[in-house]
Amino acid sequence: MARFFTHRAAMRALAIAALATAGGAVAETITISGRFPAQNREASYLRRLAIERFSGRDGEQLANAIGGALLQAENGGGRHFTLLGGGAGPARAEGVLSGSATSDWEEHRVKLMRNRCVERAAPESGESEGKCTKNEDVPVPCTERTTSLTASLRIVRVADGAIVYTATKPRSETISWCPGESPSQSAEATIADMISGIAGETRSEIAPHGETYKIRFREDRAGLSKELGVRFRDTVKLSQRDLRAACTAWEGIDQEQPGQLSTVFNLGLCAEQRGDYPTALALYRRAAAMKRAGDIDTAIGRAQALIAGAEDEARFRRR
Incomplete structure (x- = not known):
């Protein structure tokens, strides 16, 4: 299937390029609004969707997130997808979305360079330690955590059983912290962010979308x-x-x-x-x-x- 200019990231890159000018001069631009097709057009034609139970530790959370994202998808006439539930859902649907999602994380000790006090003056009266007189970057025992999530998705067209959309979406994020620091967020929060990102990405792949963008005149x-x-x-x-x-x-x-x-x-x-x-x-x-x-x-x-x-x-x- 032909792939057109459909990625939102490409649209953002285009806008940045369009506004860039030599020597810092202000470019004259035109503002345009248009509607773009889904990256997977065949999947976008199946507007009555049933979402099957997702397998895996995080399957239910991903299914719910995707369902919420798809309900926000719109075409020029309004809401794009109708989601069908209950036992008769798949029978009345044009397409059935299924999948799985499993996450994991692990922590281990690492040595990282941090700026620390390496020399102090003699403590004055009443001080537990003297003022720092010298700082250097030194190796410090720290903690590193890698959080991963793997999601698999597919949409089957009910009319003929054809698989019209399939995707594997791995995610991984590593953070570290040292004594006196705190992790930027919990592993659970990281997984929730990954699931939200996958849901939004799935919507952009199977639903049309509108864009307003600026292009530089030549x-x-x-x-x-x-x-x-x-x-x-x-x-x-x-x-x-x-x-x-x-x-x-x-x-x-x-x-x-x-x-x-x-x-x-x-x-x-x-x-x-x-x-x-x-x-x-x-x-x-x-x-x-x-x-x-x-x-x-x-x-x-x-x-x-x-x-x-x-x-x-x-x-x-x-x-």
Whole structure:
């Protein structure tokens, strides 16, 4: 199955990259909202889900966390999943989610470097020990704890028994503390955080989601005539006050001097912002034919994902 621009982490990385500018200058950006498909689209189509009893020490806790996360999933029309319980749940469901989760932790002694007093002055009257006169990093006997959790998940489509989603999600975290310090949290709290993280991750993998993100306009005027270069520069500034007027101005520049990279790319952003994803994709591909660049490749993937997201949203509305 084709994987599009669907990871939330990738969206965050994109936003950071879009806002980065050379020399610390403030970049002009466009704010866009769109809906993206689930990473596993087939699983997202099974909207009536039954959650079977999970096996393992932490199975019940994970099943409850995933159930809560899935009830928060939304498509453009509202809540995405209906969770079915009781003995008839699987019979009435479109998909059945099952899994297991088991955690463990172990502690052992380690030597860690800590800054400690190694020399003291003679104690004055009434003092139990003198003032510290010298500190150094020295090895100290400490405690190290490693907490681990392994979860396995799968969704079976009731109609034909096909496994449409399967995932193994291992987690591990190591913390340490020394005399005079306390552990940052208990092993139980660490496991609870891991379970919560897995539940949220599962939701992002099998449910569509909306994103609002900022993308940097391209500002390179290379190849434009002097007059059009000035108009282009002014249009970039105009985009922050009147986006529609700026997009119209870029259309005029592209008509007068077709094929300038930044103009074409920015027109793609205009199309993406107004929800015309096929036109945006065509413009990004046109830009890619002029130059291969990271922001252009990312824009192509993003437009493909938005097209898929729009297709899925239309499918959800028909139900």
